[in-house]
Amino acid sequence: MKIEIWSDVMCPFCYIGKNNFEQALAKLPFKDEVKVEWKSFQLDPTLDPKETKNTIEYFKEKKGFPEAQAQQMIGQVAQMGKGAGIDFNFEKALITNTFSAHKLLHLAKKYNKANEMEEALFIAHFIDGKNVGDLETLVSLAETLGIDKEEAKQAVTSEEFDYGINQDILEARNNGVSGVPFFILNGKYAVSGAQPVELFENALQQTYNETVTPLKNLSDNGASCDTDGCEI
Template sequence: MRIDIWSDYVCPFCTIGERHLAMALEDYDGDVEIFWRSFQLDPTAPKEPTETGVDYLVKSKSMSREQVEQMLSGLAQRAEMIGLDFNWRDQVIANTFDAHRVGHAARAQGVGNEWDQALKHAYFTDGKNVASAETMKEIGTAIGLEASLIDDILASDQYADSVNEEIQAARQMGVNGVPFFVFDGKLAVSGAQPPAVFKDMLKELENMD
């Protein structure tokens, strides 16, 4: 089975939804191949962080600081229940476009899943700037990418067209938010669905065969 996942590295619902999918797949007997697809929640975010995640949401969502902190605390509790650590107080907002470009290189070298998981951990748990070359090289070399490869990508526009094409493909399907999951090109679902929803979709696909 092929599962295409449109996701952004700084999207908490993506991380929760992907963990729910992994939980659903624990009881699935067939072979599954994940294909990560690029998406940006905020293409206008700066490469150099200028505000915390809390500050950003207060401004962009027109919510009070108390409302934002309550919302993020609730998300952290939800994440903790499935083994994720959302350190929302230390999160910094930065543009993810370059990280998606390096992500394409990671996919090409067979470590796309490792890149996705490590970058999201760096953002959600470690509070790192995922737009910085230092962070990307630290993560990339840990999963087997050459630091020089990452330097070459960041010094050029390599994979920019690929990232934009995947974002445009999502737009053409009417996708305005992520995560967005497509199963074998037949069924699609958006959002951080519970494991039961994914299990139902897997059963439905089996019945189609």
């Protein structure tokens, strides 16, 4: 069973959704039969990759929120994070363009380490306050996962993965995805947002049940052909 997840590194709800999804999956007996594919999405591609802003500055400039409202919103998200086992450190988080971070994610896919890379990027951004648009930071993250330093540097500084990232974004648009996280379960069902563990668990179980259920023949055997010929 295949699960596709669209996400952006600077989206706190994507981190919460990831944790809740993984908690739900861990409870299910078929967890080893599930293949997860991380897909790229950019919440704000207009950000300058050479600049960073703190979270309060970003909300004030992008959303036009007064500082008090921005602080209140951040506090609410932080509380949600605690419920998912995440201690967000919004005071240190650096908002920047995430396209380079997505390049690293696509590189990690080559080594079946996309999930580990997604987690590493979330921790770097939301917990450690690192600049996930910075070349040295990204190369260092790759090295921690056993990915060659020079290959990581090449991936981030070249256009090798640009097409794949843009295809993910286009696919999201074609699927009507306007916000993340967004989960597509085996190409059949969608789950939008950082849903509770119980919802993910039920959705995964329902999808799996329908995936493994044998086809039910709704008719009597009629005239047909097979490899041995045709019969009436």
